[in-house]
Amino acid sequence: MEVLAVQEKIPCLDLSGQHQQLRREIFEAFEKVYDTTAFSGGSFVEEFERSFATFCNTEFAVGVNNGTSALHLAMLALGIGAGDEVIVPANTFIATAWGVSYTGATPVFVDCTSDTWQIDASKIEEKITNNTKAIIGVHLYGQAFDVDALSILCQKYNLFLIEDAAQAQGATYKGKHVGGFGQMGCFSFYPGKNLGACGEAGGITTSDLVYYKHLQSLRNHGSVVRYYHDEIGFNMRMGGLEAASLTIKLKYLSDWNKRRREIADRYQQELINPQIRMQTQPAWTESIYHLFVITTDDRSKLMQHLNEHNIFPGLHYPVPCHLQKAYTHLGYKEGDCPNAEYLAAHCLSLPMYAELTDEQVTYVIEVLNRYGHA
Ligand SMILES: Cc1ncc(COP(=O)(O)O)c(C=O)c1O
Numbered sequence: 001m002e003v004l005a006v007q008e009k010i011p012c013l014d015l016s017g018q019h020q021q022l023r024r025e026i027f028e029a030f031e032k033v034y035d036t037t038a039f040s041g042g043s044f045v046e047e048f049e050r051s052f053a054t055f056c057n058t059e060f061a062v063g064v065n066n067g068t069s070a071l072h073l074a075m076l077a078l079g080i081g082a083g084d085e086v087i088v089p090a091n092t093f094i095a096t097a098w099g100v101s102y103t104g105a106t107p108v109f110v111d112c113t114s115d116t117w118q119i120d121a122s123k124i125e126e127k128i129t130n131n132t133k134a135i136i137g138v139h140l141y142g143q144a145f146d147v148d149a150l151s152i153l154c155q156k157y158n159l160f161l162i163e164d165a166a167q168a169q170g171a172t173y174k175g176k177h178v179g180g181f182g183q184m185g186c187f188s189f190y191p192g193k194n195l196g197a198c199g200e201a202g203g204i205t206t207s208d209l210v211y212y213k214h215l216q217s218l219r220n221h222g223s224v225v226r227y228y229h230d231e232i233g234f235n236m237r238m239g240g241l242e243a244a245s246l247t248i249k250l251k252y253l254s255d256w257n258k259r260r261r262e263i264a265d266r267y268q269q270e271l272i273n274p275q276i277r278m279q280t281q282p283a284w285t286e287s288i289y290h291l292f293v294i295t296t297d298d299r300s301k302l303m304q305h306l307n308e309h310n311i312f313p314g315l316h317y318p319v320p321c322h323l324q325k326a327y328t329h330l331g332y333k334e335g336d337c338p339n340a341e342y343l344a345a346h347c348l349s350l351p352m353y354a355e356l357t358d359e360q361v362t363y364v365i366e367v368l369n370r371y372g373h374a
Contacts, residue, residue, distance in 0.1 A: 008310065009310050009312065010310060010311045010312065010351050010356075010360055010363070010364060011312045011351065012312060012313050012314035012349050012350070012351055012352070013192055013314070013351075013352065013353050014353055014355065015191060015192065015196070015353075017353070017354075017355030018256075018353075018354065018355060019198075022248060022249070022252075025248050026198060026244075026245050026248055029044075029244040029245065029247070029248055030241055030244060030245075032044075032244065033240040033241050033244050038240040039239060039240045039241065040237050040239055040240065041063075041220070041237045041238065041240070042240055043240075044240040044241075044243040044244045044247070045063045045237070045238045045239075045240060045243040047243070047247055048061075048063060048238075048243040048244075048246045048247045048250070049061040049062065049063050049203070049243075051247060051250055052187075052203060052205070052246075052250065053205060055169075055170070055177060055250060055253075056177050056178070056179035056180050056185060056205045057176060057177055057179075057180050058179060058180040058185070058205040058206060058207045059206070059207040059208075059209070059212070060205070060206055060207065060209075060212040061203050061204065061205045061206075062203060062204045062205075062206075062212065062215040062216055062219065063201065063202075063203050063237070063238030063243060064201070064202045064203060064204065064219050064236045064237070064238055065200060065201065065202065065219075065235075065236045065237060065238060065239070066188060066189075066190065066200045066201060066202040067095060067166040067186060067187060067188025067189070067190065067202035068095040068098050068099065068188075068202070069202055069219070069234070069236040070099075070166075070186035070187060070188070070202040070203060070204045071095060071096065071098065071099030071100075071136070071162075071164060071186045072098065072099035072102045072103070072234075072236075073099075073204060073215050073218050073219060073234070073236065074099065074162050074183075074184045074186050074204055074215075075099045075100055075102070075103045075105065075134075075162075076103060076218055077184065077211045077214045077215050077218065078133065078134060078160050078162075078183065078184075078211075080100070080103050080105050080133050080134060081103045081104050081105060082103070082104035082105065083104075083105070083131060084103075084105040084106070084131055084132075084133045085105065085106050085107075085108045085129060085131045085132045085133065086100040086105055086106070086107055086108065086132070086133060086134045086135070086136060087107075087108050087110055087119075087124055087127055087128070087132060087134070087135040087136065087159075088100060088107040088108065088109055088110070088136050088321065089109070089110060089111075089112055089118070089119035089136075089137075089138050089140070089321075089340075090109040090110060090111055090112065090320045090321050090322045090336075090337035090340035091111075091112040091117055091118075091119075091140065091317075091320055091321075091337075091339070091340040091343055091344075092138040092140055092164065092317075092321060093166070093167075093316075093317060094317075094321055094324060094326070095166070095188075096136055096138055096164045096166075096321070097109075097321050097327070099186075100136070105133070106131075106330065107321070107327075107330075108127050108132070109320075109321055109322035109330075109332065109336075109337060109340075110123050110124050110127055110337070111123055111336075111337035111338065111339050111340050112337070112339045112340050112343065113339060114339045114342075115279075115280035116143070116146075116279060116280050116281075116282060117140065117141075117279050117293070117339070117343055118137075118138070118140060118143070118145040118146065119137060119138065119145055119146075119150070120339070121146050121149035121150060121153065124150070124153055125153065128153075128157050128159075132157065132159060133159060133160060134154075134159050134160035134161070134162055135150055135153065135154060135159055135160070135161055135162070136162045136163075136164050137150045137161065137162070137163055137164065137182070138163075138164040138166075138167075139163065139164065139165050139167060139168030139171050139173075139178050140167060141167060141279065141287070141289070141290055141291040141292070141293055141316070142167050142168050142171050142194065142260075142287045142288035142289050142290035142291065143168070143171065143279065143281065143285050143287035143289075144168065144171050144172065144173035144178055144284065144285035144287075146282070146284070147163075147173045147174075147181045147284075148284075151181070151182075154182075160182065160183050161181065161182030161183060162182050162183060162184055162185075162186060163178055163179060163181055163182045163184070163185040163186065164186050165178045165179050165185045165186060165187050165205075166186065166187055166188035166190075166193065166202075167188075167193065167194075167290040167291065168194075168288060168290065169187060169189075169193065169194050169195040169253060169288065170194065170195070170253050170254060170257045170288050171257075171285065171286065171287055171288045172285060172286040173284055173285055174284050179205040180205060180207060183206065183208060183211065184204050184205065184206045184208075184211060184215075185204065185205040185206070186202070186203075186204055187202055187203045187204070187205070188201075188202050189201035189202055189203065189242070189246055190202075193290065194253065194256060194257060194260070194288050194290050195246065195249055195250060195253050196249070197242035197243075197245050197246050197249075198241065198242065198245040199239060199241060199242040199245070200242070201238050201239070201242040201243070201246060202238075203238070217230060217231070217233060218231075218233050218234060218236070219233070219234060219235075219236040219237055220233060220235075220237060221233040221234070221235060222234075255354075256354040257288040257289075257354075259354040260288060260289040260352060260353070260354055261286070261287070261288070261289060263289070263292075263352060263356055263361050264287070264289040264292055264352070266361050266365065267292055267350060267361075267364075267365065268281075270365045270369075271294075271365055271368055271369065272369055273368055273369050273370075273371055273372065275296050275297065275302070275371060275372055276294050276295075276296055276302075276368060276371075277294060277295045277296070278293075278294055279293060289352055290352075291314070291316050291349045291352060292349060292350045292351075292352040293316060293343075293347050293348070293349050293350075294347070294348055294349075294350060295342075295343060295346040295347050295348070296346060296348065297346065299345070299346055299347070299348055302348060302371055303348065305367070305371050306348075306367065306368075309363075309367045311351065311363075311364055311367060312351075313348045313349050313350055313351070314348075314349035315347065315348065315349065316347065316349050317344060317347075318344055319344055320337055320340035320341055320343070320344045321340075322336055322337055322340070323341070323344075350364060350368075351364055
């Protein structure tokens with residue numbers, strides 16, 4: 001085979017292209033925030049909240065300072081606390097479990113399936129006890145989880161359903177954008193997300209007025225009327241600059257997600273190396289491919305091959321939640337969630353961002369198809 005010309009470095013994610021394109025538009029919006037000094041909360045946050053709620057088909061959205069706070073406040077708004085248990089997938093970013101732990105409740109980890117890599121609904125029931133209060137489903141890598149299966153369990157056992165949609169702004173489940181299927185949807189707008197702020201930010205979507213009001217108070221020192229504090233609250237407000245950048249980026253999100261789908265389609269169709277396996281895409285979801293995760297038997301070898309060709313994949317995530325040191329006290333051991341453990345040891349995230357050129361995608365595919373044949 002012809003040796004490929006090594007291209008410039010291709011990372012897993014590169015934010016510079018998007019931000020150079022939007023430089024003028026975002027700087028103009030920043031000037032407006034600056035001139036009106038609406039730096040914390042205020043009109044720019046409210047404007048973004050309205051547009052994001054519309055985007056998610058929910059009545060309300062509450063802007064907060066990051067996605068971890070969104071999950072924390074969602075747990076508090078549900079009244080979850082010490083002695084309670086919340087079902088969480090073992091295969092997710094750890095912050096899905098943090099909100100549960102911050103309230104004093106216990107995350108109960110459930111394995112993922114071996115093909116969709118989402119929480120395995122058939123393994124949830126055996127983990128439900130009298131203390132279980134909620135299930136957090138995660139739309140992981142941008143692909144919706146099996147909402148109907150989890151909703152049925154929630155109805156049967158009278159549990160709350162929370163969507164961790166941190167990686168899934170614009171992903172669909174049965175044709176509808178995620179964020180409105182449970183009591184609350186929790187989003188991260190960390191810069192690297194498909195919809196990422198110029199700074200840290202997060203948000204909670206809901207159509208329940210009571211949760212909405214409570215979340216607004218909780219993020220603002222437990223206060224509705226200034227300097228009157230109804231409960232112990234937090235300073236978790238969204239900043240004006242972050243909100244202004246998000247309002248602009250939301251206009252482009254569908255196009256960016258479409259481009260990611262095009263790239264994912266090419267990976268799915270043109271990667272023909274049997275040493276590379278991909279996530280199964282159930283018919284119920286249109287993923288936004290926040291990440292394009294693959295698995296392979298010898299990850300270090302593939303990583304080395306890619307690095308030698310100037311491609312730098314990511315690892316999402318090298319340790320499943322139940323085996324993280326932070327959760328040693330919960331007593332999980334290797335073998336408890338075998339599919340999540342397999343993924344942690346064998347996953348790699350391919351380059352995935354809207355600004356990848358067709359030529360770069362072709363190059364990544366060719367390098368991967370040559371793996372093991374050199
Ligand atoms: C699945 C998931 N949940 C929660 C979070 C937490 O969001 P943030 O980093 O904005 O606190 C993230 C962010 O990486 C995430 O990927």
